[in-house]
Amino acid sequence: MLLTGAQITIETLIEQGCKVLFGYPGGQVIDLYDALYEREDRIKHVLTAHEQGACHAADGYARASGQVGVVLATSGPGATNLVTGIATAYLDSIPLVAITGNVPNSLIGRDSFQEVDITGITLPITKHNFIVKNIEDLADTIREAFKIAKSGRPGPVLVDIPKDVQQSRFEYTPHDVVEKIEQRPAKEYKIEKAAKMLMEANRPYIYVGGGAITADATEEIIQLANTIDAVIGSTLMGLSVIPGNNERFSGMEGMHGDYASSIAQDEADLILTIGARFSDRATGNVSKYATKAKIIHIDIDRAEVDKNVSVDLGVGGDLKQALNEILKLVKPKENAEWQNRIKELKAFSKKSIDQNMPKDELNPYTLIKEVSKHTSDDTKIVTDVGQHQMWVAQYYEFKKPRTFITSGGLGTMGFGLGAAIGSAMYTNERTVLFTGDGSFGMNLNELATVATQNLPIVIILMNNGVLGMVRQWQNLFFDKHYSQTVLERKTDFVKLAEAFGIKGYRISDVSQMKDVIDQAFKEKGPVLVDCYIDKDEFVLPMLPPGGSFEDIITIKEDA
Template identity: 60%
Template structure:
């Protein structure tokens, strides 16, 4: 059948299994929006308050499901407003297809109204992008965009379509969804070498990242840890990959990771990295990382092998297949000395946690805030965050109900990510969603509260309000002599009134009892609820690694009034 280019775009999205898209209309995508109206019974469009919100919503949609998220924007500022969201997806390997309109082909290169070279702008932050100047190539370009986005190491792809291509007509025939591009399988000798190294290890540590989080290997990773008498740590992006209640799971390592996890990695003699980049955020001083350990790295992306940490064995392959083959062949191991050593680290961490609770008394501190959230949140809750201290407290203290129950910006660290991402996650899953944000981050994209109200999306938005840009101020306290340059938010924002002005419900809480009541009430409301919680500005995220420091320099206790930290 003959369709316009705009209709071909929407029909191809439907063909690819897309049921929801996020976007904002404009002159150069008006034909696409007309086609969306025509096919509105087959594809749902969520109108966000800003194109950046649309990109984050598509990202959150993908993180919560593993499906390709889709966002649409017009040319010029509409397209450039997607850039931060596309970059966020790129650094965290999130499959996304961004569709932008552009001026007609005859006006390209003439500085036309709202003309911008969005393919050039996004070249470094996409897996691939397309400028489609021929309607006959439109459907196949979109199909290939989806295939690229979800194959190998996932990531965002942009498709830029001039307006005259949207108006032109061409025959369209629906095609089956193509398989992902196949990944190579690990060679037998690589599997054998990995098995031999694991069997020989006395202090094995399994290190999981974002590349493992979406593979559904959680129980199998735990089973391998039991078999090897190993312990499991993770990156920030690896959170929720395995059950946090497992005795073998030590939590996140690195900059603000759990003490036991970071120190166990330091004391290990072999690290099995599964879908990890070994980024500086997780390793600390790279030159000091894994000095006493052999390292095995499983990853689908050749460019990640030896990029940050020199490894003893790098396997570029289908990670799930390689992992299962290794797990099937390793022998049962017993390492009582390793268990005892890790047990001591866990006891030290428990002591730090106990001391923090004792110091808090009846104050509402992050640890107590998450005790309440963990106890009260419904099953299958998705926890989303913005970026800042609240994000790290979430990583340290929140419990997750399974894979894809944690939605947060890792690699780019995008303040303002949370609202759009939380909306996308709820649209995708229809499950309860709790957004943890800060008074700084929330201000970045709070306009998306209007989107949540319009669509009556049930979100519980917890603002961890300390009146400062907490993470930067923490560094200023510890390493810059308490010189608080532009990190004190001397604002008078009443978040309850603001929420009500948008049509949402607003609440406040300054004690544990008040927060427990507010959170319980919020969960019963069908629609967005903002809970403004008051946290002392001198609550710090600990442990932490000092700038340029290694794992052995980990800081667990500080005098927040002074200049110098009391390490360990």
């Protein structure tokens, strides 16, 4: 059928399985929005308050669903407002397709109104990007964008469409949903060597990252840990791969990781790394990292092997396939001494939490635990970035993959509200956002979107009046020079929520906590709970800058 480029764009998005599109209209995408108007019964568009919020929403949708998220923006400032969101998706390997409009081909390069080289700007933060200069290439380019976004190590792809291409006409022929590019299997001799190393280990530690979620490898990891009697730890992005109540799981490791998980990794004689990239937040001082252990690294992205940490065996290929092949070769074994040591470490870790977070006070621990009483195993938990993010990572017990949605690699303050919108649009069920007053202030305009869509989001705002994580560093390492981290803002977040059309509650004392949280979760629509947290609460454990696991601070008195 003969369609305009704008109509072809929307038809191709529908064809590739896009059910929800996030975006904001503008001059160079009017034709695309007209095509959306004609097809509003087949694809839903969510109008956000800002393009950055739209991009975070598409990202949150992708994280919650495992599908490709899609965002649409106009040229110039509309396109550049996507940049932080695209970079966030890129650093966390999230499949995203960003569609931008541009000035007509005849005006490109002439500094036209709202013209910007968005493909040049986003080149370092996308897996690939395209500018479509001929309408005959349009549909296949969008299909290729979806294929690239979801193949191998996922990531964002941008497609820039000039206005004259949107307005031209061409024959549209429907196509099947594109399949992922098939990945080469791991080499047989490497699988055999990995299995041999695992069988020889007496203190095995399985270290999982976000790639394990992408690969849907939960069952294989648990089966392997049970077979070789290993402990399992995770990165921030790997949280939710393994149920928090699984006896094998020791928690997140790294700068603010669980003491038991970090020390177990340091004492292990073999670390099997699955879909993680040895980020500096996870390793601490890399020269002192895992000096007692041999390291096996399995990753779909072969470029990650030996990039940050030199390993003894790198296995490139699909994680699930590699693990299944390893499982065929390993035999059941027991490491009783190792398991006894893990029990000791877990006991010490629990004791540290009890000392740092008294159960009879309003603090991050008691608040998170109270909220968790109102959630199910399937509830999506979203965070912004900062102290609250680490507290959720430490104290919330995730039971299923894709239930923890956070910005890990880029650490984007302001990510949370947009991502919660995307998550709630996918599930149409209760979503919980944990945020801090610093992060929340960056994109709180998206409350307008939450209210307009009447999304069932509970916002738990940990309000300590400071930029907590930076202030904690200033306290510990900069002689308490609190330079620009005390906010001194007069914002009343309950009244703010009500101004947007959202129910607001406040908790200022532990005696109010249970009743207020109960009431908040009884609300059918969106709700915000402003929770006063002491500005001097610390995220512990903590690795000091340049430190190793032997330098972990566990108790506030030792900080």
